Amino acid sequence: MRIIIKWLPQAIALLDNIYRFYSEKSQTAAIRLYNRLLDSAEPLRVFK
Numbered sequence: 568m569r570i571i572i573k574w575l576p577q578a579i580a581l582l583d584n585i586y587r588f589y590s591e592k593s594q595t596a597a598i599r600l601y602n603r604l605l606d607s608a609e610p611l612r613v614f615k
Contacts, residue, residue: 570612 574582582604589597 572608572611 586597586601589600
């Protein structure tokens with residue numbers, strides 16, 4: 568069974584804030600962290 572993950576607007580805003588904060592120091596690190604955070608939610612799709 569495939570589960571759809573629905574990101575709440577508050578969660579998206581927090582991710583954007585995290586990205587903006589870290590991108591001031593290093594855009595590469597900010598992208599890496601942003602992607603890692605998104606990837607960490609992926610296992611929830613197969614949670615039963």
